[in-house]
Amino acid sequence: MDTYDFIVVGGGIAGASAGFALAEHGAVAVLEREEQVGYHATGRSAALFTAANSALTVRGLTLASKDFLVNPPAGFSGTPLLQPRGALFIGRPDQQGLLDELIARTSALAHAFHRIDTAQAKAMVPVLREEYVAGAVYEPHSMGIEVHALHQGFLRGIKRHGGAVFTGAEVRLLKRESRRWLARTATRSFAAPVVINAGGAWADRIAAIAELRPVNLQPMRRTVVLFDPPPTADPRGWPAVLDIGEQFYFKPESGKILASPADETPMEPCDAYADELDIALAIDRINAAADLPVRHITKRWAGLRTFAPDRLPVVGYDPEVEGFFWFAGQGGFGIHTSAAMGRLCASLVLGRGMPSGLAALGLSEAQLSPARFKSRPQ
Ligand SMILES: Cc1cc2nc3c(=O)[nH]c(=O)nc-3n(C[C@H](O)[C@H](O)[C@H](O)COP(=O)(O)OP(=O)(O)OC[C@H]3O[C@@H](n4cnc5c(N)ncnc54)[C@H](O)[C@@H]3O)c2cc1C
Numbered sequence: 073m074d075t076y077d078f079i080v081v082g083g084g085i086a087g088a089s090a091g092f093a094l095a096e097h098g099a100v101a102v103l104e105r106e107e108q109v110g111y112h113a114t115g116r117s118a119a120l121f122t123a124a125n126s127a128l129t130v131r132g133l134t135l136a137s138k139d140f141l142v143n144p145p146a147g148f149s150g151t152p153l154l155q156p157r158g159a160l161f162i163g164r165p166d167q168q169g170l171l172d173e174l175i176a177r178t179s180a181l182a183h184a185f186h187r188i189d190t191a192q193a194k195a196m197v198p199v200l201r202e203e204y205v206a207g208a209v210y211e212p213h214s215m216g217i218e219v220h221a222l223h224q225g226f227l228r229g230i231k232r233h234g235g236a237v238f239t240g241a242e243v244r245l246l247k248r249e250s251r252r253w254l255a256r257t258a259t260r261s262f263a264a265p266v267v268i269n270a271g272g273a274w275a276d277r278i279a280a281i282a283e284l285r286p287v288n289l290q291p292m293r294r295t296v297v298l299f300d301p302p303p304t305a306d307p308r309g310w311p312a313v314l315d316i317g318e319q320f321y322f323k324p325e326s327g328k329i330l331a332s333p334a335d336e337t338p339m340e341p342c343d344a345y346a347d348e349l350d351i352a353l354a355i356d357r358i359n360a361a362a363d364l365p366v367r368h369i370t371k372r373w374a375g376l377r378t379f380a381p382d383r384l385p386v387v388g389y390d391p392e393v394e395g396f397f398w399f400a401g402q403g404g405f406g407i408h409t410s411a412a413m414g415r416l417c418a419s420l421v422l423g424r425g426m427p428s429g430l431a432a433l434g435l436s437e438a439q440l441s442p443a444r445f446k447s448r449p450q
């Protein structure tokens with residue numbers, strides 16, 4: 073039996089950021105089912121940092137992560153974690169109200185959003201169709217994220233503090249015994265007073281292994297394709313372009329175009345695949361907005377974005393048993409909120425309450441606690 077202070081189930085960005093923040097307070101073991109970390113949602117994201125989310129809480133967690141991403145601790149990463157990109161939210165004539173709403177909900181932020189007209193949008197992304205784009209909002213400080221470097225930086229930090237990351241380590245049994253949790257994989261046993269459930273799409277399943285009630289997370293598939301830009305276009309300096317109605321987005325990616333129909337298909341937790349229909353939808357929707365013919369798709373994939381019923385993260389101890397901590401529901405914002413989320417997780421695990429910077433943004437423990445979904449009697 074290997075004994076630790078904290079067992080983290082799941083080695084995606086959530087488990088890695090939680091383990092990183094906890095590693096200076098005790099011995100951490102991260103247990104990841106797959107042979108490689110980042111195989112699921114974390115390795116399949118669009119890698120965009122944006123503060124446009126409709127939930128105030130998520131905008132707060134995003135901006136609270138920015139300092140870390142801009143200035144990570146010494147030795148965290150050999151490359152910058154953020155790259156300048158910008159984000160352009162475009163709207164048809166009937167969507168101008170949505171653009172105004174985005175400006176209204178972000179007006180109090182130091183992180184700027186500007187309303188711009190069709191000509192200004194076209195100057196940034198010349199392939200946009202004038203008859204489609206009636207106006208836009210520009211977020212100049214939206215960034216591209218080096219997800220691999222960020223994820224590996226968290227994992228390296230865990231090991232530097234004496235923690236361990238086990239791959240090929242599917243947790244099959246979780247049991248509370250003698251005031252500690254026992255976690256069993258096919259080949260090893262681990263014990264710790266606290267277990268952190270960072271299982272992404274599988275977090276409700278992991279709770280079930282521990283014989284706990286779910287919080288009713290819903291994994292949703294999102295599809296992505298990569299294709300070559302037309303020879304007449306040079307996308308390298310384009311911002312990410314997002315439909316304000318969340319029906320599609322596209323952005324430059326290593327000389328190609330990365331595009332998505334922004335689909336949200338409810339799924340059981342699984343190794344998600346790209347569906348042909350969703351690929352066709354992405355192409356159709358982008359063609360309506362931009363002169364961007366898709367001749368050859370070079371890569372396609374899909375991943376699961378997992379949401380709690382209210383679309384806010386689930387962070388806190390389970391109210392029904394000692395030492396079982398939920399860290400789930402990172403939806404479509406788990407990468408760009410990861411630095412603040414990891415800190416928040418560690419602070420609540422250690423019983424230190426909401427970190428002051430996040431409390432100042434109006435975040436409360438009750439708002440994120442799994443107890444909000446467990447008030448009904450058993
Ligand atoms: C197409 C797409 C685009 C996205 N774009 C963005 C974006 O631009 N910006 C952004 O911030 N976010 C984005 N996201 C969301 C982001 O990827 C997720 O919020 C984040 O990766 C969730 O991380 P996680 O660690 O919770 O989940 P995961 O990365 O899925 O990790 C969970 C891990 O738990 C492991 N696990 C499950 N059960 C067990 C078990 N029993 N034992 C051991 N291990 C187990 C799994 O194998 C898995 O590796 C996007 C997601 C997708 C799919």
